[in-house]
Amino acid sequence: MKKFTILFPLFLGGLFFAQSKTDSLQFKQISDQILTQGLAYNDLRELTKNIGHRLSGSKAYENATKWAYDKLKEAGADKVWYQDVMVPVWVRGKESLQIKTQNGSYKTLNMLSIGNTEGTSGKDLIGEIILVKSLEDLDKMNEADVKGKIVFFNYPFDQTFISTGSAYGDAGKYRQRSASVVAKKGGKAMIIRSLSSAFDDVPHTGTQTYDLKFPKIPAVAIGVKSADELERTLKTQKVYTKLNSNATMKADKLSHSVIGELTGQKDQSVVVVGGHLDSWDVGEGASDDGSGIVQSIEVLRTFKKLNISNQHTIRVVCFANEENGANGGKKYAEEAKRKDEKHLFAIESDSGGFTPRGFGLVMSEEKRDQIKSWAPLFFPFGIYDFTKKYAGTDVEPLEALGTPTGELVPDSARYFDIHHTAEDTFEKVNRRELLQGASAMTQLIYMIDKNW
Amino acid sequence: MKKFTILFPLFLGGLFFAQSKTDSLQFKQISDQILTQGLAYNDLRELTKNIGHRLSGSKAYENATKWAYDKLKEAGADKVWYQDVMVPVWVRGKESLQIKTQNGSYKTLNMLSIGNTEGTSGKDLIGEIILVKSLEDLDKMNEADVKGKIVFFNYPFDQTFISTGSAYGDAGKYRQRSASVVAKKGGKAMIIRSLSSAFDDVPHTGTQTYDLKFPKIPAVAIGVKSADELERTLKTQKVYTKLNSNATMKADKLSHSVIGELTGQKDQSVVVVGGHLDSWDVGEGASDDGSGIVQSIEVLRTFKKLNISNQHTIRVVCFANEENGANGGKKYAEEAKRKDEKHLFAIESDSGGFTPRGFGLVMSEEKRDQIKSWAPLFFPFGIYDFTKKYAGTDVEPLEALGTPTGELVPDSARYFDIHHTAEDTFEKVNRRELLQGASAMTQLIYMIDKNW
Structure with a gap:
């Protein structure tokens, strides 16, 4: 040879x-x-x-x-x-996401509404965030525990794939179709960890497709750093969010x-x-x-x-x-x-x-x-x-x-x-x-x- | 298969x-x-x-x-x-390179002395630049045409190599050993086009080894944009340089x-x-x-x-x-x-x-x-x-x-x-x-x- x-x-x-x-x-x-x-x-x-x-x-x-x-x-x-x-x-318009703990004051996070989603029509959407590990976990939860909540998925981008496209495919469902799954359980908005191979705080947008059987709830992505910090905070305290977005489909x-x-x-x-x-x-x-x-x-x-x-x-x-x-x-x-x-x-x-x-x-x-x-x-x-x-x-x-x-x-x-x-x-x-x-x-x- | x-x-x-x-x-x-x-x-x-x-x-x-x-x-x-x-x-110290045409005023170029070279001991070295296409061309030139001049090699980085290391190898001799070849012909300094795959104006340093039989003349690198511009100018006008460098080997x-x-x-x-x-x-x-x-x-x-x-x-x-x-x-x-x-x-x-x-x-x-x-x-x-x-x-x-x-x-x-x-x-x-x-x-x- x-x-x-x-x-x-x-x-x-x-x-x-x-x-x-x-x-x-x-x-x-x-x-x-x-x-x-x-x-x-x-x-x-x-x-x-x-x-x-x-x-x-x-x-x-x-x-x-x-x-x-x-x-x-x-x-x-x-x-x-x-x-x-x-x-x-689809028009993004003005948008913002703030979070606070029970006695804290609001802090603004870097965010992007996920594409093709409906925002809050410019009104503040206020609610409690709950961390849900996966769609499988959400599936097992009672409606009462999700109803009126803002579901936060912090599903990580799997760094072990050599082809990052495979990791994107793996995490993709959280961005692509999960808002309606949350809505089905009565959740009023969704926050996801960005589909990102980096460890920075840059939010990544992309498409969401609603299942028309359920309400079109707002869905936003935050950066990886913010997501990790939010998960840490949620382990010890309740966290509330004020979301305001003009995103809408024309x-x-x-x-x-x-x-x-x-x-x-x-x-x-x-x-x-x-x-x-x-x-x-x-x-x-x-x-x-x-x-x-x-x-x-x-x-x-x-x-x-x-x-x-x-x-x-x-x-x-x-x-x-x-x-x-x-x-x-x-x-x-x-x-x-x-x-x-x-x-x-x-x-x-x-x-x-x-x-x-x-x-x-x-x-x-x-x-x-x-x-x-x-x-x-x-x-x-x-x-x-x-x-x-x-x-x-x-x-x-x-x-x-x-x-x-x-x-x-x-x-x-x-x-x-x-x-x-x-x-x-x-x-x-x-x-x-x-x-x-x-x-x-x-x-x-x-x-x-x-x-x- | x-x-x-x-x-x-x-x-x-x-x-x-x-x-x-x-x-x-x-x-x-x-x-x-x-x-x-x-x-x-x-x-x-x-x-x-x-x-x-x-x-x-x-x-x-x-x-x-x-x-x-x-x-x-x-x-x-x-x-x-x-x-x-x-x-x-080797210590670089303060260094600068200015050029001017016959009736123009001095203009400063981005430059770096090539490593291990001797500068001008902090004195202005003034002289006329001559463009020499290659070491082969220099070899054919009469000493009288080089003596007292500042030789400028504008040898391009060959973009056609898939491995840029091969292009670097190809152009490398202009940085590595050519100062002494210039000195042998009586040239008093050398300017080279940086060994760069980019098309910017960032100068690249690197090592020069002198042949101790000849004077240790100053040798500097300029960015690709400056090199191209200098070549264009030299086609129609004389260009003079003022080089000042404290580079020296301890x-x-x-x-x-x-x-x-x-x-x-x-x-x-x-x-x-x-x-x-x-x-x-x-x-x-x-x-x-x-x-x-x-x-x-x-x-x-x-x-x-x-x-x-x-x-x-x-x-x-x-x-x-x-x-x-x-x-x-x-x-x-x-x-x-x-x-x-x-x-x-x-x-x-x-x-x-x-x-x-x-x-x-x-x-x-x-x-x-x-x-x-x-x-x-x-x-x-x-x-x-x-x-x-x-x-x-x-x-x-x-x-x-x-x-x-x-x-x-x-x-x-x-x-x-x-x-x-x-x-x-x-x-x-x-x-x-x-x-x-x-x-x-x-x-x-x-x-x-x-x-x-």
């Missing part, structure tokens, strides 16, 4: 090596082009600093669609268009995904690469998901710059409304179905612009094995992991049409430190890391366009 | 799987312990914030040795001691490496894990190399906490003087030879506390193959690259004694953005990334201790 390549004994045929030489030169050319001439980092600066955060339905989001349209044109797309998408319009509104493509030279079957253009209404949406947007545009730009002839149509989709509805992805798949467009593959980058390590893949074992057989081409670029079986939220709806899907898998260590927070800013993205992700996606799409 | 593990067909024997189950449980326990209870990040905060930068010969460095001694004791070392090392004492001084060990249960052959305790005299020496120090201490702490019985002596070495002399590593190997200590393996972490990807290994192919055979154990922790053939500067001298050596290979995207700069601070290190590196080294040392 003298060289690493001997770990891939299936590929020792001469044909493989001849093809692989062409491909490996192309891989290097793609990487060199992007690392030296790539504009994704500059694009991200524009999107985050000139436009900033851009929740669905906001003016900023509409500005972002115009920006994306122009960028796709500039990058050399043969065709750019808007795709109509109805989106929810009527849906017409918005748009932005799509640009390089028309296929051989046929018009489609390979999608995308990210989502919307973000939460705090920070700058730089890692989530400005990075995926600018990387996807870079893929198209690189095909043009290097004059790589694309057999199939390569389509960049800047999806609307991933964060609080995922309507952009759903609408895209609906339209693909309606127009009977053949989609060969669809990949999203929505795990941050960190150094890439591989691709999540949802497809037949045969197709996955084919992609794995390209591993020696990817290895010099730090791409080695083809084991993960998931795809980006916005491309998932295409799975119902039989489309193989995927997601760029960047290093996950830092993403959930800043995800859905005021800290998700341009400064947290590293130029080389971002560009390496764009390069990895371009290389994969080059291979798929050529071989599928 | 249904699963990734089929890529490792050599390990399909039953014995492997029985052993590998024990080992994979131990790997998981090590990772869980460090990711949930590890203290390396707190230790790094102490070292960087309470002590700060710590160049050889400084008071801060002596404080760091006391800190490391106490930390090793606290972590549970059976024995802790200081190893005498003579170190150079007499050598007695200092110390700090060593702590867990005595071997079976024999006293040694496995070394280390980093270097010194840093440059700017920033906080957080990535270079506070990270390696706290990770190495974490390895020892983890063996103690988990009651992993070590067959051989596991020795943490906090090497003195890596930055501007490498005397700590040399002295360590000398002493190992003098005492006839058998060293099984020595690894250093000195490429930053970024997410680990693999290990550089300098050893027989047989030993390398054995480590590669452990790849399936490492894969779930994101460790997959065993192809690199280099070792840390401080463990390299052990190679002459026949010791297999290595270096932790973290993701390299960000290291040379901040290396040897004022930006190398605690805030640039991520907790999880740092701890994952400590975990990877603990896992490797567990396997080597058990199998070698």
